[in-house]
Amino acid sequence: MKSKGVVLFAHNNELINYVRQAVFCAKQVRLHLDLPTTLVTSTPDALEDTHRATFDQVITVEPQQTSNQKTYRDARNKRVRGNWYNGDRSSVYDVTPYDETIVMDTDYIINNDNLKKCFEFDCDFQIWKGGTYINSNAQFWRILQVSDPSIEMYWATVFYFKKNEKMRLFFNLVQYIRDNWQAYRYVYHIATSNYRNDHAFSMAIHIMNGHEAGAEWPQPLPGELYYSYDRDQLLDFRDNKFTVLLADPNSPNMKVTTLPNESLHVMNKMSLERYLEKELI
Amino acid sequence: MDTRLNEALEFTDFSVAFADRKRLLKQQFQTANTHYQNGGKFTINRELINYLDNLVSKSDHPDKITAVVIDDTDNPVQIENIKNFRDTITDLYAKNCNTYYTEIQNIRKERDAKGLL
Numbered sequence: 001m002k003s004k005g006v007v008l009f010a011h012n013n014e015l016i017n018y019v020r021q022a023v024f025c026a027k028q029v030r031l032h033l034d035l036p037t038t039l040v041t042s043t044p045d046a047l048e049d050t051h052r053a054t055f056d057q058v059i060t061v062e063p064q065q066t067s068n069q070k071t072y073r074d075a076r077n078k079r080v081r082g083n084w085y086n087g088d089r090s091s092v093y094d095v096t097p098y099d100e101t102i103v104m105d106t107d108y109i110i111n112n113d114n115l116k117k118c119f120e121f122d123c124d125f126q127i128w129k130g131g132t133y134i135n136s137n138a139q140f141w142r143i144l145q146v147s148d149p150s151i152e153m154y155w156a157t158v159f160y161f162k163k164n165e166k167m168r169l170f171f172n173l174v175q176y177i178r179d180n181w182q183a184y185r186y187v188y189h190i191a192t193s194n195y196r197n198d199h200a201f202s203m204a205i206h207i208m209n210g211h212e213a214g215a216e217w218p219q220p221l222p223g224e225l226y227y228s229y230d231r232d233q234l235l236d237f238r239d240n241k242f243t244v245l246l247a248d249p250n251s252p253n254m255k256v257t258t259l260p261n262e263s264l265h266v267m268n269k270m271s272l273e274r275y276l277e278k279e280l281i
Numbered sequence: 282m283d284t285r286l287n288e289a290l291e292f293t294d295f296s297v298a299f300a301d302r303k304r305l306l307k308q309q310f311q312t313a314n315t316h317y318q319n320g321g322k323f324t325i326n327r328e329l330i331n332y333l334d335n336l337v338s339k340s341d342h343p344d345k346i347t348a349v350v351i352d353d354t355d356n357p358v359q360i361e362n363i364k365n366f367r368d369t370i371t372d373l374y375a376k377n378c379n380t381y382y383t384e385i386q387n388i389r390k391e392r393d394a395k396g397l398l
Contacts, residue, residue: 114312122320123354132308136301216354219322223312243398255294257301258398261309 002099002162004119005036005056007092010106011064011085012043015072016269019046020276021106026054028110035102035116040095042085051280059095064088068194073230074270075247075254089156089197090174093167104158107272111240111263114223118160124167125218127159127201131225134232134259135246141229146199147189151206152213155225156197157265159218166208173204227265234271237279242266291393298394303385310381316370321358323350325370325377333367 006029010018019041026037036056041047042063052058063085070084092103100119104110118126129152133142146153161167177184177200185193188203209215228234231247241260248255266272314325323329333350337343346363360366391397 117315117317120317120320121322122356123322134301136297136304219354222315222317224308256398257298259305262305 003097004100005038005096005098006033006102006104007038007040007096007098008104008106009086009089009092010039010041010043011088012041012046013083013085015080015082016273017046017276018106019043020280021269021272023047023051023054024276024280025104025106025108025110030054032110032113033102033116036098038095038097040088040092057097061088061095070194072269074268075231075233075245078270084194086197087178087195090171090178090200093161093163093171096163100160100162102158102160103156105265107267107269108157108265109237109242109263111242112223112261114263115158115160115221117222121219121222123217123219124162124164125159125170126161126221127154127156127205127218128220128225129154129202131155131227131265134226134228134244134257134264135248137255138247138249141249146202147191150188150190151202153198154202154205154218155265156201157225157227158221159201160221170204170208173207174200177203224262225265226259226262228267230268230270232271233268234266234275237275294394295392295397298397299388299391302388302397306381306384306388310377313377313380314374315353316373318366319358319360321350321352321356322354323352323370325374330367330371330374333363333370337364337367 008022008025010022012018022039029035029037038057038059039055040059040061042061044058044060047058064087066083066085066087068084068086069081071079071081073079089103092101102115102118130144133139143153145151178195181195184203188199190199205218209217228244233245234242235245236243241258242264243256243258245254246257316323316325336346336348340346343364344362347359347361348363349357349359352358388397
């Protein structure tokens with residue numbers, strides 16, 4: 001029987017406690033998917049002893065050197081910059097202890113069991129493209145391509161893969177793109193210099209499909225990717241329902257929406273931090 | 282603000298919230314109607330149910346029919362007991378339709394955007 005599990009990468013910086021997010025994420029995984037979770041971290045000291053049992057395994061890795069600087073927005077007007085340690089996602093092929101692995105961002109909050117179905121589908125790589133932004137008034141903010149004249153955007157937020165030769169080649173290619181990021185970002189017309197996994201994955205998929213769009217590989221994960229931006233604020237999450245304050249592109253006012261029974265990618269990490277401060281005492 | 286405009290804008294909030302919730306329910310209905318079997322991915326719809334029903338009804342031994350069905354990714358998938366497969370997805374489709382109907386009826390009862398949250 002093949003082993004199955006979830007791998008989370010969490011590298012704290014001066015602003016965000018990604019390890020704490022990973023604890024909450026792993027608890028939601030256990031609750032809805034009933035899968036073991038492995039944490040890969042360069043900041044293991046941030047993991048409190050009381051939360052260590054949440055994980056199947058904790059793998060400590062060396063801290064990364066990075067020039068990536070991420071702007072962390074908190075709602076419309078507040079923003080701060082911090083180091084962004086996102087360069088080791090492609091190492092998952094080597095570090096995962098499982099034959100079949102779901103990898104997800106720590107700010108992806110699982111709220112149903114849809115993802116379990118990925119194990120029943122005979123496809124070695126499943127990842128979403130497109131996704132649904134939960135603010136229907138601002139669909140023009142949706143990200144469908146890595147850049148305007150370029151290729152389809154796949155979200156490395158969550159993906160499933162099965163260990164085989166093709167996937168080994170894929171992750172090696174992602175690492176090659178990362179190592180030659182400044183060249184590849186010009187080829188694919190990406191304006192910002194930050195390395196981003198979504199972009200590198202999209203490029204690698206494009207290359208491995210013979211530089212063609214609309215190929216059969218990879219397939220989307222089961223269900224839908226819902227996300228809120230860092231302009232929006234997570235207000236609450238209870239009774240399987242997210243309550244989010246949405247920025248309105250047409251006015252300074254904000255509006256409240258809810259998302260019941262679906263998982264959500266919460267991009268506003270500051271508001272997620274506030275929620276977790278209350279939740280994980 | 283003129284009350285006519287104010288009332289219209291309040292209704293706009295409601296109609297946007299209603300459309301959002303309806304869209305979510307539709308997506309949830311579509312997700313629930315995706316069935317995985319023998320490594321294949323099948324969107325359950327009336328066409329698939331009808332096709333399987335035809336296969337079953339034309340056979341003298343419906344319990345023993347093995348057939349190849351094309352899945353969502355255009356891959357041929359061998360299904361060993363088509364009758365079981367048909368029954369499974371028909372039941373699932375009916376259950377999902379009932380859930381979808383109930384949820385839509387619930388949001389139709391609401392009269393303001395707050396009630397839809």
